[in-house]
Amino acid sequence: xxxxxxxxxxxxxxxxxxxxxxxxxxxxxxxxxxxxxxxxxxxxxxxxxxxxxxxxxxxxxxxxxxxxxxxxxxxxxxxxxxxxxxxxxxxxxxxxxxxxxxxxxxxxxxxxxxxxxxxxxxxxxxxxxxxxxxxxxxxxxxxxxxxxxxxxxxxxxxxxxxxxxxxxxxxxxxxxxxxxxxxxxxxxxxxxxxxxxxxxxxxxxxxxxxxxxxxxxxxxxxxxxxxxxxxxxxxxxxxxxxxxxxxxxxxxxxxxxxxxxxxxxxxxxxxxxxxxxxxxxxxxxxxxxxxxxxxxxxxxxxxxxxxxxxxxxxxxxxxxxxxxxxxxxxxxxxxxxxxxxxxxxxxxxxxxxxxxxxxxxxxxxx
Amino acid sequence: xxxxxxxxxxxxxxxxxxxxxxxxxxxxxxxxxxxxxxxxxxxxxxxxxxxxxxxxxxxxxxxxxxxxxxxxxxxxxxxxxxxxxxxxxxxxxxxxxxxxxxxxx
Numbered sequence: 001x002x003x004x005x006x007x008x009x010x011x012x013x014x015x016x017x018x019x020x021x022x023x024x025x026x027x028x029x030x031x032x033x034x035x036x037x038x039x040x041x042x043x044x045x046x047x048x049x050x051x052x053x054x055x056x057x058x059x060x061x062x063x064x065x066x067x068x069x070x071x072x073x074x075x076x077x078x079x080x081x082x083x084x085x086x087x088x089x090x091x092x093x094x095x096x097x098x099x100x101x102x103x104x105x106x107x108x109x110x111x112x113x114x115x116x117x118x119x120x121x122x123x124x125x126x127x128x129x130x131x132x133x134x135x136x137x138x139x140x141x142x143x144x145x146x147x148x149x150x151x152x153x154x155x156x157x158x159x160x161x162x163x164x165x166x167x168x169x170x171x172x173x174x175x176x177x178x179x180x181x182x183x184x185x186x187x188x189x190x191x192x193x194x195x196x197x198x199x200x201x202x203x204x205x206x207x208x209x210x211x212x213x214x215x216x217x218x219x220x221x222x223x224x225x226x227x228x229x230x231x232x233x234x235x236x237x238x239x240x241x242x243x244x245x246x247x248x249x250x251x252x253x254x255x256x257x258x259x260x261x262x263x264x265x266x267x268x269x270x271x272x273x274x275x276x277x278x279x280x281x282x283x284x285x286x287x288x289x290x291x292x293x294x295x296x297x298x299x300x301x302x303x304x305x306x307x308x309x310x311x312x313x314x315x316x317x318x319x320x321x322x323x324x325x326x327x328x329x330x331x332x333x334x335x336x337x338x339x340x341x342x343x344x345x346x347x348x349x350x351x352x353x354x355x356x357x358x359x360x361x362x363x364x365x366x
Numbered sequence: 367x368x369x370x371x372x373x374x375x376x377x378x379x380x381x382x383x384x385x386x387x388x389x390x391x392x393x394x395x396x397x398x399x400x401x402x403x404x405x406x407x408x409x410x411x412x413x414x415x416x417x418x419x420x421x422x423x424x425x426x427x428x429x430x431x432x433x434x435x436x437x438x439x440x441x442x443x444x445x446x447x448x449x450x451x452x453x454x455x456x457x458x459x460x461x462x463x464x465x466x467x468x469x470x471x
Contacts, residue, residue: 003405005417051405054417081399081412105399106414144397146414172397173414215468 001287003051004243004277007080008255009040011068012060012247016089018124018353019112021150021185021192024060025258029359033248037067039269041074043245046273048078052243055080060247063090069098076103083108085148088134089127100141107138108146108175114161118154124353135169146173150185151202151224152192159202163209166217174217176206178224182256182311184354187362189339190346199224226336230301231308231324238286238310243277251276253283256311260320286310291321295329388461388470392440393433395471400428411469423448427460431470437461 013028025031035043044055055075062068063086075082084099085108109131112119116128138145147166149155155162159176166174178199181189206221225232235242235254244252249267257263263282266275277283285291289302296307307313308324316325316339317332325332352358394400399412409425411418420428426447430440441454464470 051403053401053403053410053412054415056415079401081401081417083414105412108414142396144414218468 001278002240004047005052005241006054006056006243007044007047007052008056008058008242008244009043009062009071010058010060010244010246010255011040011062011065011071014064015059015061015087015354016064016125017061017087017127018355019150019184020122020124020188020351020353021152021179022354023180023183023185023256024354025256026183026187026354026359027363028060028354029356030363031246031248034065035247035249035268037070039249040067040071043249043268043273044071044075044078044080046268047243048080050274050277053079053081054083056083056085058085061087061089063095069095069102072099072104073102076105081105086110087123087127088131089125091134091137093137096137096141100143104143106144106146108148109135109138110148110150111162111165112149113155114158114165118158122154124355132169135171139170144173145169145171146175147171148175148177150177150179151194152179153194153198154192156194156198156202159205160209163205163217163219166219167213171217173220175220175222176202177220177222180222181226181315184352186315188351190343190349191351193226193340193343194224196227196340199227225308225312225324225326226340228326229328231305231312231326233305234309234312234324235306237306239277239283240287240306243273251280251282253286254309254311257282260311260314262320286320293321293323295327295331296323299323299329388437388458388465390436391433392431392435392437392461392464392470394428394431395468398469400425423456424460427457428464428469431461431464 012034013024013031057068062084072082082105084104088109111131112122119128120126149162163174179185179192185192203221206219210219223232239253242254244255245268246252249269250265251268252258252265258265263285265282266280292302292307296302308326310320312324312326313322314320316335322332323330325336327333397413401410401412403410406419409420411420426444430443441457444457445451445453461470
Protein backbone atom coordinates (compact mmCIF):
# COMPACT_ATOMS: atom_id res chain seq x y z
CA UNK A 1 0.00 0.00 0.00
CA UNK A 2 1.35 3.41 -0.93
CA UNK A 3 1.46 6.22 1.63
CA UNK A 4 -0.80 9.26 1.53
CA UNK A 5 1.32 11.84 -0.28
CA UNK A 6 -1.19 14.66 -0.38
CA UNK A 7 -2.93 16.01 2.68
CA UNK A 8 -5.81 18.40 2.19
CA UNK A 9 -6.61 20.26 5.40
CA UNK A 10 -10.07 21.74 5.10
CA UNK A 11 -9.73 24.03 8.08
CA UNK A 12 -13.25 25.42 8.00
CA UNK A 13 -16.41 25.29 5.92
CA UNK A 14 -17.04 28.96 6.70
CA UNK A 15 -16.58 31.23 3.70
CA UNK A 16 -17.29 34.89 3.01
CA UNK A 17 -18.16 34.03 -0.60
CA UNK A 18 -21.34 32.37 -1.79
CA UNK A 19 -20.21 30.71 -5.00
CA UNK A 20 -22.85 28.83 -6.92
CA UNK A 21 -20.33 26.14 -7.99
CA UNK A 22 -18.71 25.48 -4.60
CA UNK A 23 -17.92 21.80 -4.17
CA UNK A 24 -18.25 21.84 -0.37
CA UNK A 25 -21.04 19.66 1.00
CA UNK A 26 -24.33 21.58 0.76
CA UNK A 27 -24.99 20.63 4.40
CA UNK A 28 -22.06 22.82 5.55
CA UNK A 29 -24.31 24.90 7.85
CA UNK A 30 -25.09 21.70 9.78
CA UNK A 31 -21.38 20.93 10.19
CA UNK A 32 -20.06 23.71 12.37
CA UNK A 33 -17.61 21.81 14.51
CA UNK A 34 -13.98 22.77 13.89
CA UNK A 35 -10.84 21.18 15.23
CA UNK A 36 -8.48 23.11 17.47
CA UNK A 37 -4.98 24.26 16.55
CA UNK A 38 -3.47 21.44 18.62
CA UNK A 39 -5.63 18.84 16.88
CA UNK A 40 -4.55 20.08 13.45
CA UNK A 41 -0.90 20.10 14.47
CA UNK A 42 -1.27 16.50 15.61
CA UNK A 43 -2.89 15.54 12.28
CA UNK A 44 -0.07 17.20 10.33
CA UNK A 45 2.62 15.43 12.36
CA UNK A 46 0.98 12.06 11.83
CA UNK A 47 0.46 12.66 8.11
CA UNK A 48 4.04 13.77 7.62
CA UNK A 49 5.32 10.68 9.39
CA UNK A 50 3.23 8.56 7.02
CA UNK A 51 4.91 10.26 4.05
CA UNK A 52 2.63 13.14 3.08
CA UNK A 53 4.63 15.91 1.42
CA UNK A 54 2.04 18.19 -0.18
CA UNK A 55 -0.25 20.05 2.16
CA UNK A 56 -3.14 22.18 0.99
CA UNK A 57 -4.78 24.54 3.46
CA UNK A 58 -8.29 24.90 2.18
CA UNK A 59 -11.90 25.24 3.23
CA UNK A 60 -14.17 27.20 3.06
CA UNK A 61 -11.86 30.13 3.42
CA UNK A 62 -8.80 29.07 5.44
CA UNK A 63 -7.92 32.70 6.21
CA UNK A 64 -10.94 32.77 8.51
CA UNK A 65 -8.84 30.73 10.92
CA UNK A 66 -6.73 33.02 13.11
CA UNK A 67 -4.25 30.21 13.66
CA UNK A 68 -3.40 29.78 9.97
CA UNK A 69 0.07 31.30 10.39
CA UNK A 70 0.79 28.97 13.27
CA UNK A 71 -0.33 25.93 11.28
CA UNK A 72 1.72 26.97 8.25
CA UNK A 73 4.81 27.43 10.39
CA UNK A 74 4.40 24.01 11.96
CA UNK A 75 3.76 22.43 8.55
CA UNK A 76 6.82 24.04 7.03
CA UNK A 77 9.01 22.89 9.90
CA UNK A 78 7.72 19.37 9.39
CA UNK A 79 8.90 19.55 5.76
CA UNK A 80 5.58 19.93 3.96
CA UNK A 81 5.28 21.91 0.75
CA UNK A 82 2.55 24.27 1.87
CA UNK A 83 -0.25 25.60 -0.33
CA UNK A 84 -2.81 28.18 0.65
CA UNK A 85 -5.99 27.77 -1.39
CA UNK A 86 -7.93 30.99 -0.94
CA UNK A 87 -10.54 33.37 -2.23
CA UNK A 88 -8.18 36.17 -1.19
CA UNK A 89 -10.64 37.60 1.30
CA UNK A 90 -8.71 38.28 4.49
CA UNK A 91 -5.24 38.30 2.94
CA UNK A 92 -4.11 41.66 4.24
CA UNK A 93 -0.60 42.99 3.97
CA UNK A 94 0.08 42.11 7.60
CA UNK A 95 -1.14 38.54 7.25
CA UNK A 96 0.75 38.07 4.00
CA UNK A 97 3.95 39.11 5.76
CA UNK A 98 3.29 36.75 8.64
CA UNK A 99 2.51 33.87 6.28
CA UNK A 100 5.71 34.56 4.37
CA UNK A 101 7.66 34.52 7.64
CA UNK A 102 5.94 31.27 8.57
CA UNK A 103 7.32 29.74 5.36
CA UNK A 104 4.23 29.43 3.17
CA UNK A 105 5.40 28.07 -0.20
CA UNK A 106 2.61 28.90 -2.59
CA UNK A 107 -0.76 30.57 -2.97
CA UNK A 108 -3.67 29.56 -5.14
CA UNK A 109 -6.10 32.41 -5.62
CA UNK A 110 -9.57 31.95 -7.04
CA UNK A 111 -11.21 34.26 -9.53
CA UNK A 112 -14.71 33.79 -10.80
CA UNK A 113 -14.29 35.69 -14.05
CA UNK A 114 -12.33 38.37 -15.88
CA UNK A 115 -15.19 40.82 -15.42
CA UNK A 116 -16.31 42.46 -12.21
CA UNK A 117 -19.97 41.88 -13.05
CA UNK A 118 -19.74 38.13 -13.34
CA UNK A 119 -17.13 37.68 -10.60
CA UNK A 120 -19.30 39.54 -8.15
CA UNK A 121 -22.53 37.91 -9.31
CA UNK A 122 -21.25 34.33 -9.13
CA UNK A 123 -19.68 34.80 -5.70
CA UNK A 124 -22.50 37.06 -4.55
CA UNK A 125 -19.91 39.46 -3.12
CA UNK A 126 -18.06 42.55 -4.26
CA UNK A 127 -14.63 40.95 -4.40
CA UNK A 128 -13.28 41.57 -7.90
CA UNK A 129 -11.03 44.53 -7.06
CA UNK A 130 -9.97 42.93 -3.82
CA UNK A 131 -8.79 39.83 -5.69
CA UNK A 132 -6.74 41.98 -8.08
CA UNK A 133 -5.13 43.64 -5.10
CA UNK A 134 -4.45 40.33 -3.40
CA UNK A 135 -2.88 38.96 -6.59
CA UNK A 136 -0.41 41.85 -6.54
CA UNK A 137 0.28 41.25 -2.87
CA UNK A 138 1.06 37.60 -3.59
CA UNK A 139 3.56 38.62 -6.26
CA UNK A 140 5.13 41.23 -3.98
CA UNK A 141 5.85 38.46 -1.52
CA UNK A 142 7.44 36.40 -4.28
CA UNK A 143 5.12 33.44 -3.96
CA UNK A 144 4.47 31.24 -6.97
CA UNK A 145 0.88 32.08 -7.83
CA UNK A 146 -1.76 29.82 -9.26
CA UNK A 147 -4.88 31.56 -10.41
CA UNK A 148 -7.87 29.31 -10.41
CA UNK A 149 -11.03 30.00 -12.33
CA UNK A 150 -13.97 27.63 -12.43
CA UNK A 151 -15.43 27.49 -15.94
CA UNK A 152 -19.07 27.08 -16.93
CA UNK A 153 -21.44 28.35 -19.56
CA UNK A 154 -21.38 31.93 -18.24
CA UNK A 155 -17.64 32.52 -18.43
CA UNK A 156 -16.43 30.04 -21.06
CA UNK A 157 -16.79 32.75 -23.72
CA UNK A 158 -14.34 34.88 -21.67
CA UNK A 159 -11.52 32.38 -21.57
CA UNK A 160 -9.24 34.63 -23.62
CA UNK A 161 -9.84 37.52 -21.24
CA UNK A 162 -9.29 35.29 -18.23
CA UNK A 163 -5.94 34.17 -19.65
CA UNK A 164 -5.02 37.80 -20.42
CA UNK A 165 -5.83 38.67 -16.83
CA UNK A 166 -3.59 35.86 -15.54
CA UNK A 167 -0.76 37.07 -17.77
CA UNK A 168 -1.23 40.68 -16.64
CA UNK A 169 -1.09 39.56 -13.00
CA UNK A 170 2.06 37.49 -13.68
CA UNK A 171 0.56 34.20 -12.53
CA UNK A 172 2.93 31.28 -13.03
CA UNK A 173 0.04 28.86 -13.36
CA UNK A 174 -3.54 29.25 -14.46
CA UNK A 175 -5.96 26.52 -13.61
CA UNK A 176 -9.01 26.66 -15.83
CA UNK A 177 -11.20 24.26 -13.96
CA UNK A 178 -14.26 23.20 -15.84
CA UNK A 179 -17.00 22.75 -13.28
CA UNK A 180 -17.08 19.43 -11.51
CA UNK A 181 -20.63 18.73 -10.48
CA UNK A 182 -20.45 18.18 -6.73
CA UNK A 183 -21.96 20.04 -3.80
CA UNK A 184 -23.45 23.36 -4.84
CA UNK A 185 -22.33 22.87 -8.42
CA UNK A 186 -24.50 19.74 -8.56
CA UNK A 187 -27.44 21.68 -7.13
CA UNK A 188 -26.93 24.39 -9.75
CA UNK A 189 -25.83 22.14 -12.59
CA UNK A 190 -28.49 23.20 -15.08
CA UNK A 191 -27.39 26.82 -14.75
CA UNK A 192 -23.71 25.98 -15.15
CA UNK A 193 -23.77 23.33 -17.87
CA UNK A 194 -22.02 24.59 -21.00
CA UNK A 195 -22.57 23.45 -24.56
CA UNK A 196 -20.13 21.25 -26.38
CA UNK A 197 -19.47 24.07 -28.83
CA UNK A 198 -18.47 26.44 -26.01
CA UNK A 199 -15.96 23.90 -24.72
CA UNK A 200 -14.42 23.23 -28.11
CA UNK A 201 -13.98 26.93 -28.69
CA UNK A 202 -12.49 27.52 -25.24
CA UNK A 203 -10.03 24.70 -25.66
CA UNK A 204 -8.89 26.10 -29.00
CA UNK A 205 -8.27 29.46 -27.31
CA UNK A 206 -6.26 27.74 -24.59
CA UNK A 207 -4.12 25.95 -27.19
CA UNK A 208 -3.48 29.23 -28.98
CA UNK A 209 -2.26 30.92 -25.81
CA UNK A 210 -0.15 27.94 -24.80
CA UNK A 211 1.62 28.05 -28.14
CA UNK A 212 2.24 31.78 -27.81
CA UNK A 213 3.24 32.03 -24.16
CA UNK A 214 4.84 28.63 -23.64
CA UNK A 215 6.23 28.37 -20.17
CA UNK A 216 5.60 31.92 -18.96
CA UNK A 217 2.22 30.92 -17.59
CA UNK A 218 1.38 27.24 -17.59
CA UNK A 219 -2.27 26.74 -18.33
CA UNK A 220 -4.04 23.72 -16.95
CA UNK A 221 -7.38 22.92 -18.54
CA UNK A 222 -9.31 20.62 -16.21
CA UNK A 223 -11.28 18.27 -18.40
CA UNK A 224 -15.07 18.78 -18.56
CA UNK A 225 -15.76 15.13 -17.92
CA UNK A 226 -19.49 15.13 -18.73
CA UNK A 227 -18.46 15.71 -22.32
CA UNK A 228 -15.89 12.95 -22.41
CA UNK A 229 -16.04 9.25 -23.22
CA UNK A 230 -13.62 8.17 -20.50
CA UNK A 231 -13.68 9.12 -16.81
CA UNK A 232 -11.06 11.09 -14.94
CA UNK A 233 -8.61 9.14 -12.78
CA UNK A 234 -10.35 10.52 -9.73
CA UNK A 235 -7.99 11.07 -6.75
CA UNK A 236 -5.45 8.90 -8.63
CA UNK A 237 -7.41 6.01 -7.19
CA UNK A 238 -9.29 5.65 -3.92
CA UNK A 239 -6.98 5.57 -0.90
CA UNK A 240 -3.94 5.78 -3.19
CA UNK A 241 -2.33 9.17 -2.52
CA UNK A 242 -5.01 11.58 -1.34
CA UNK A 243 -6.18 12.20 2.21
CA UNK A 244 -8.60 14.98 3.09
CA UNK A 245 -9.42 16.02 6.63
CA UNK A 246 -12.69 17.91 7.02
CA UNK A 247 -13.10 20.77 9.53
CA UNK A 248 -14.74 18.44 12.05
CA UNK A 249 -11.92 15.88 11.88
CA UNK A 250 -13.60 13.42 9.52
CA UNK A 251 -11.01 11.75 7.32
CA UNK A 252 -12.08 11.44 3.71
CA UNK A 253 -10.60 9.54 0.75
CA UNK A 254 -12.03 12.32 -1.43
CA UNK A 255 -13.52 15.64 -0.36
CA UNK A 256 -17.01 14.59 -1.43
CA UNK A 257 -17.01 11.15 0.17
CA UNK A 258 -19.18 12.41 3.03
CA UNK A 259 -22.21 11.96 0.81
CA UNK A 260 -21.52 8.36 -0.17
CA UNK A 261 -23.75 5.81 1.56
CA UNK A 262 -22.29 2.83 3.40
CA UNK A 263 -19.02 4.44 4.41
CA UNK A 264 -18.09 4.45 8.07
CA UNK A 265 -16.12 7.66 8.01
CA UNK A 266 -13.36 7.69 10.62
CA UNK A 267 -12.46 10.74 12.69
CA UNK A 268 -8.94 11.75 13.58
CA UNK A 269 -10.11 12.38 17.15
CA UNK A 270 -10.89 8.67 17.56
CA UNK A 271 -8.21 6.85 15.59
CA UNK A 272 -4.59 7.22 14.52
CA UNK A 273 -4.13 8.45 10.99
CA UNK A 274 -2.03 5.43 10.03
CA UNK A 275 -4.87 3.12 11.05
CA UNK A 276 -7.38 5.25 9.22
CA UNK A 277 -5.32 5.14 6.05
CA UNK A 278 -4.43 1.48 6.14
CA UNK A 279 -7.26 -0.27 7.92
CA UNK A 280 -10.46 1.76 8.01
CA UNK A 281 -13.50 0.50 6.15
CA UNK A 282 -13.90 3.84 4.37
CA UNK A 283 -10.39 3.97 2.94
CA UNK A 284 -10.54 0.36 1.80
CA UNK A 285 -14.06 0.46 0.35
CA UNK A 286 -12.91 1.27 -3.20
CA UNK A 287 -9.18 0.76 -2.92
CA UNK A 288 -7.69 -1.41 -5.65
CA UNK A 289 -10.09 -3.15 -8.04
CA UNK A 290 -11.84 -5.89 -6.02
CA UNK A 291 -14.97 -3.75 -5.64
CA UNK A 292 -15.45 -3.31 -9.37
CA UNK A 293 -18.25 -4.75 -11.41
CA UNK A 294 -18.64 -4.92 -15.17
CA UNK A 295 -17.63 -3.10 -17.30
CA UNK A 296 -14.75 -1.86 -15.07
CA UNK A 297 -13.88 -5.33 -13.78
CA UNK A 298 -12.94 -6.54 -17.24
CA UNK A 299 -11.68 -3.27 -18.65
CA UNK A 300 -8.04 -2.97 -19.62
CA UNK A 301 -8.10 0.71 -18.62
CA UNK A 302 -9.16 0.01 -15.03
CA UNK A 303 -5.68 0.71 -13.67
CA UNK A 304 -5.47 3.91 -15.62
CA UNK A 305 -8.72 5.62 -14.56
CA UNK A 306 -9.61 3.42 -11.54
CA UNK A 307 -13.22 3.33 -12.73
CA UNK A 308 -13.52 7.12 -12.43
CA UNK A 309 -15.28 8.92 -9.61
CA UNK A 310 -17.21 6.99 -6.94
CA UNK A 311 -19.22 10.04 -5.93
CA UNK A 312 -20.27 10.65 -9.50
CA UNK A 313 -21.21 7.00 -9.95
CA UNK A 314 -23.44 7.17 -6.88
CA UNK A 315 -24.88 10.56 -7.70
CA UNK A 316 -25.96 9.59 -11.19
CA UNK A 317 -26.59 5.83 -11.03
CA UNK A 318 -27.48 5.41 -7.34
CA UNK A 319 -24.74 2.79 -6.94
CA UNK A 320 -21.20 3.77 -5.97
CA UNK A 321 -19.75 0.51 -7.32
CA UNK A 322 -20.87 1.28 -10.85
CA UNK A 323 -18.47 2.59 -13.47
CA UNK A 324 -18.37 6.37 -13.51
CA UNK A 325 -21.25 6.98 -15.98
CA UNK A 326 -19.11 9.54 -17.78
CA UNK A 327 -17.50 6.48 -19.36
CA UNK A 328 -18.87 5.51 -22.75
CA UNK A 329 -18.72 1.86 -21.67
CA UNK A 330 -21.04 2.46 -18.71
CA UNK A 331 -24.60 1.14 -19.15
CA UNK A 332 -25.69 4.44 -17.54
CA UNK A 333 -23.77 6.74 -19.87
CA UNK A 334 -27.02 7.95 -21.42
CA UNK A 335 -27.89 9.54 -18.05
CA UNK A 336 -24.91 11.87 -18.38
CA UNK A 337 -25.91 12.69 -21.93
CA UNK A 338 -29.40 13.48 -20.63
CA UNK A 339 -28.05 15.72 -17.86
CA UNK A 340 -26.28 17.80 -20.49
CA UNK A 341 -29.20 17.78 -22.90
CA UNK A 342 -31.85 18.65 -20.35
CA UNK A 343 -29.91 21.44 -18.66
CA UNK A 344 -31.51 24.34 -20.58
CA UNK A 345 -34.98 23.14 -19.59
CA UNK A 346 -34.01 23.20 -15.91
CA UNK A 347 -33.16 26.88 -15.83
CA UNK A 348 -36.63 27.90 -14.75
CA UNK A 349 -35.55 27.15 -11.18
CA UNK A 350 -33.57 29.95 -9.57
CA UNK A 351 -29.83 29.61 -9.10
CA UNK A 352 -28.99 28.90 -5.45
CA UNK A 353 -26.13 30.77 -3.82
CA UNK A 354 -24.11 28.98 -1.19
CA UNK A 355 -25.43 30.49 2.03
CA UNK A 356 -26.12 29.10 5.48
CA UNK A 357 -29.82 29.68 4.96
CA UNK A 358 -29.83 27.78 1.67
CA UNK A 359 -27.81 25.01 3.30
CA UNK A 360 -30.37 24.61 6.08
CA UNK A 361 -33.24 24.76 3.64
CA UNK A 362 -31.69 21.97 1.57
CA UNK A 363 -31.11 19.84 4.67
CA UNK A 364 -34.06 20.44 6.98
CA UNK A 365 -34.02 16.92 8.39
CA UNK A 366 -30.94 17.37 10.58
CA UNK B 367 -13.01 27.82 -2.10
CA UNK B 368 -14.28 26.68 -5.43
CA UNK B 369 -12.71 24.05 -7.60
CA UNK B 370 -11.58 20.66 -6.47
CA UNK B 371 -7.81 20.84 -6.11
CA UNK B 372 -5.91 19.35 -8.98
CA UNK B 373 -4.67 15.85 -8.57
CA UNK B 374 -1.55 15.51 -6.48
CA UNK B 375 0.62 13.92 -9.07
CA UNK B 376 -0.31 15.31 -12.41
CA UNK B 377 1.44 15.60 -15.68
CA UNK B 378 3.34 18.86 -15.40
CA UNK B 379 1.82 21.13 -17.75
CA UNK B 380 1.44 22.00 -21.30
CA UNK B 381 4.38 21.44 -23.57
CA UNK B 382 6.54 24.36 -24.38
CA UNK B 383 7.48 24.82 -28.01
CA UNK B 384 11.02 24.19 -29.16
CA UNK B 385 13.70 23.30 -26.63
CA UNK B 386 15.75 26.33 -25.73
CA UNK B 387 19.50 26.44 -25.41
CA UNK B 388 20.71 25.35 -22.00
CA UNK B 389 21.79 28.12 -19.65
CA UNK B 390 25.54 28.11 -18.90
CA UNK B 391 24.88 27.85 -15.16
CA UNK B 392 21.63 25.90 -14.71
CA UNK B 393 19.54 26.74 -11.71
CA UNK B 394 16.46 25.17 -10.18
CA UNK B 395 13.42 27.39 -10.70
CA UNK B 396 12.15 29.04 -7.54
CA UNK B 397 8.80 27.39 -8.23
CA UNK B 398 10.28 24.03 -7.32
CA UNK B 399 11.65 22.62 -4.12
CA UNK B 400 13.99 19.66 -4.16
CA UNK B 401 13.72 17.54 -1.05
CA UNK B 402 14.65 14.07 0.16
CA UNK B 403 11.64 12.02 1.27
CA UNK B 404 12.47 9.34 3.81
CA UNK B 405 9.24 7.38 3.33
CA UNK B 406 9.73 7.18 -0.44
CA UNK B 407 13.51 6.75 -0.13
CA UNK B 408 13.82 9.23 -2.95
CA UNK B 409 14.40 12.83 -3.86
CA UNK B 410 11.28 14.61 -5.03
CA UNK B 411 10.52 17.90 -6.69
CA UNK B 412 7.68 19.72 -5.03
CA UNK B 413 5.77 22.48 -6.77
CA UNK B 414 2.32 24.05 -6.64
CA UNK B 415 -0.07 21.13 -6.53
CA UNK B 416 2.33 18.48 -7.61
CA UNK B 417 5.24 16.27 -6.89
CA UNK B 418 7.70 14.44 -9.10
CA UNK B 419 9.62 11.50 -7.74
CA UNK B 420 13.15 11.52 -9.12
CA UNK B 421 15.43 8.60 -9.86
CA UNK B 422 18.91 8.75 -8.36
CA UNK B 423 20.73 10.12 -11.37
CA UNK B 424 18.13 12.84 -12.07
CA UNK B 425 18.25 13.84 -8.42
CA UNK B 426 22.04 14.09 -8.39
CA UNK B 427 21.97 16.26 -11.52
CA UNK B 428 19.27 18.57 -10.19
CA UNK B 429 20.96 18.88 -6.81
CA UNK B 430 23.90 20.42 -8.62
CA UNK B 431 21.81 23.05 -10.42
CA UNK B 432 22.62 25.92 -8.09
CA UNK B 433 23.22 28.64 -10.67
CA UNK B 434 26.94 28.64 -9.93
CA UNK B 435 28.21 25.42 -11.51
CA UNK B 436 28.78 25.17 -15.24
CA UNK B 437 27.44 22.12 -17.05
CA UNK B 438 31.00 20.90 -17.65
CA UNK B 439 31.78 21.15 -13.96
CA UNK B 440 28.59 19.26 -13.13
CA UNK B 441 29.49 16.50 -15.58
CA UNK B 442 33.00 16.17 -14.16
CA UNK B 443 31.59 15.96 -10.66
CA UNK B 444 28.97 13.38 -11.64
CA UNK B 445 31.49 11.24 -13.49
CA UNK B 446 33.39 10.88 -10.24
CA UNK B 447 30.23 10.23 -8.24
CA UNK B 448 28.92 7.54 -10.59
CA UNK B 449 32.38 6.27 -11.49
CA UNK B 450 31.52 6.57 -15.18
CA UNK B 451 32.85 8.33 -18.26
CA UNK B 452 31.11 10.07 -21.15
CA UNK B 453 27.85 10.91 -19.37
CA UNK B 454 27.65 14.49 -20.72
CA UNK B 455 24.93 13.62 -23.28
CA UNK B 456 22.69 12.11 -20.60
CA UNK B 457 23.20 15.07 -18.31
CA UNK B 458 22.34 17.51 -21.09
CA UNK B 459 19.29 15.47 -21.99
CA UNK B 460 17.98 15.59 -18.42
CA UNK B 461 18.65 19.32 -18.22
CA UNK B 462 16.87 19.81 -21.54
CA UNK B 463 13.86 17.89 -20.21
CA UNK B 464 14.04 19.90 -16.99
CA UNK B 465 13.91 23.11 -18.98
CA UNK B 466 10.97 21.90 -21.01
CA UNK B 467 9.11 21.16 -17.80
CA UNK B 468 10.15 24.44 -16.22
CA UNK B 469 12.32 22.92 -13.48
CA UNK B 470 15.49 24.50 -14.76
CA UNK B 471 16.02 28.16 -15.56
